[in-house]
Structures are given as structure tokens and as C-alpha cells.
Amino acid sequence: xxxxxxxxxxxxxxxxxxxxxLLPDRYRFRVARAYHGFRGSPCVDRPAYDTxxxxxxxxxxxxxxxxxxxxxxxGFFNIDDCAHFSLILRTQTxxxxxxxxxxxxxxxxxxxxxxAAGLADGxxxxxxxxxxxxxxxxxxxxxSPEQLLSTIRRINPDIENERLEIHVCLSHxxxxxxxxxxxxxxxxxxxxxxxxxxxxxxxxxxLLPGGVIAIDDYxxxxxxxxxxxxxxxxHETPDVxxxxxxxxxxxxxxxxxxxxxx
Ligand SMILES: C[S@@+](CC[C@H](N)C(=O)[O-])C[C@H]1O[C@@H](n2cnc3c(N)ncnc32)[C@H](O)[C@@H]1O
Numbered sequence: 492x493x494x495x496x497x498x499x500x501x502x503x504x505x506x507x508x509x510x511x512x513l514l515p516d517r518y519r520f521r522v523a524r525a526y527h528g529f530r531g532s533p534c535v536d537r538p539a540y541d542t543x544x545x546x547x548x549x550x551x552x553x554x555x556x557x558x559x560x561x562x563x564x565x566g567f568f569n570i571d572d573c574a575h576f577s578l579i580l581r582t583q584t585x586x587x588x589x590x591x592x593x594x595x596x597x598x599x600x601x602x603x604x605x606x607a608a609g610l611a612d613g614x615x616x617x618x619x620x621x622x623x624x625x626x627x628x629x630x631x632x633x634x635s636p637e638q639l640l641s642t643i644r645r646i647n648p649d650i651e652n653e654r655l656e657i658h659v660c661l662s663h664x665x666x667x668x669x670x671x672x673x674x675x676x677x678x679x680x681x682x683x684x685x686x687x688x689x690x691x692x693x694x695x696x697x698l699l700p701g702g703v704i705a706i707d708d709y710x711x712x713x714x715x716x717x718x719x720x721x722x723x724x725x726h727e728t729p730d731v732x733x734x735x736x737x738x739x740x741x742x743x744x745x746x747x748x749x750x751x752x753x
Pocket of ligand 1: 565566567568595596597598599600601602603619620621622626627628660661662663679680681682686
């Protein structure tokens, strides 16, 4: 992966961001459309990543209410991801697939807070992020573990300390108990082919039957290594199949959802 830098604060960017905070949903779409035109490209800098507009008379579902809380957190998780993750996590719980949840690459906790909300009784959320340490990808801002924790707690005020396990390290340094079993893993850290492949292979060893691995930025033109890693893994791992490959509102890439067969 070459670099991952937040979009520059251009005038158009500021107008879009202020409008996003102040305007009612029905006007946001128009501002987003004008913004697309100004940028000259419909998919540069994820212009729609924090929109969640529906019909004027639509009542906010519980998932939309959750996204309304998440969208103020810096990050890349959008309304589609929020819906897809919630649906998978709730389906697993309904099917009594129980196990911990793991995220590699939490950043400020936009996706992490949603994963914490999806925990069922007795399950833990395990988090691995480089935090302030250098990674090949460049971020202008870096969260501390305390910032991440405070975001998770603000959005999930009832979560107990012992249900959150934070590993401040690069994913190749992560040492998990061999007996640890996950039902859902979000991989959104190293975007190089080797790094992403090692992450996927490592978490696969801890994945329960019926467990799901969500891989971010699959088929994203800026990070071809992720696609190569996921395709290589699929080719060499017969006990895993594609559950879904889903586009993401305002994004060029997809999230790829892999499921371990029973
Ligand atoms: C794209 S951001 C995660 C965004 C977040 N999941 C979201 O949806 O908002 C990637 C994060 O992974 C971390 N990271 C990058 N390479 C890593 C590695 N090899 N090991 C652990 N964390 C890494 C970065 O520091 C950053 O916080």
C-alpha cells in the first residue's frame, strides 16, 4: 500500500462537511451532488461516506440510529457497512453461533464501536491496531488506545471493561491464545498483499464454522494487494466460501465477506 492520506481540507470539502452537520438529510443529498460536480469525479475522497438519507417520512431504524452516532467518528465505515455487519452479527446470534469478535485496524473506532454493539452475552471484542506506531500507510491523525476506548464507551455506555481486549501492536506481532475462537473478524489494517494475506491466514486458524471474515478495500483500485491476497487465500483454502461481495456507498472498493463452512 502506498499511502492513505485524509482528503485535503479544500473549500469544497469544508462546505460539504459543514453542510453534512447542519442540514436536514433531504438537503444533504443535493449538497453531496453539487460537491461531486465540483470535485469532477463521483468517487474521489468518499464524498458520500457519511450520508444516510432516506425518504422524508422514513422513521430511523435502530441501525440508522447507530450510524448517526458513528458518523462523527473519524474513519471509513459507512452506512452500508453498518447495515451489513449488523445483519451478519445478528443472524449469527439468532443461529447461536457464539464466539469472540476481532478487528485488525480500528483507527478511531468507527467500525469498532459497531462491533462492540454486536457482542452477545459472554463474548469479547479483541482489537489490534498500530495506534501511534508507524505503518507503511500514512495517516495525518493517529488515535491513542484511550481515545479508541472512550469512543467505544460513548457509543456503548454499558460495555464492561473485561469485554474489550486491546492489542497495541502490528498485526504480525499479535499473539493470540491458540484456543481463541472468533465468529466475526474485520480485516482493515495492512493493505499490502503479503500483510493482508498473513492477516487473513492467521485469523482463519481461529475462525469458527459459520464464522465470517470481512475484508476491507477488496477490488479497490488503490490497494490491489488486498484483492490479490483475498483471491490467493480463496484459491488455497477450500473450507471458506464467499458469503457476499458488496459495494459501499460512495466508495470505489468493496467489502468481501468470507464464511467458514460447517
Ligand atoms: C483504514 S484504518 C481502519 C479504519 C476503521 N476500520 C474504520 O472503518 O473506520 C487502518 C488502521 O489500521 C492500522 N494499521 C495499519 N497497518 C497495520 C498493521 N500492520 N497492524 C496493525 N494495525 C495496522 C492503522 O494504524 C489504522 O489505524
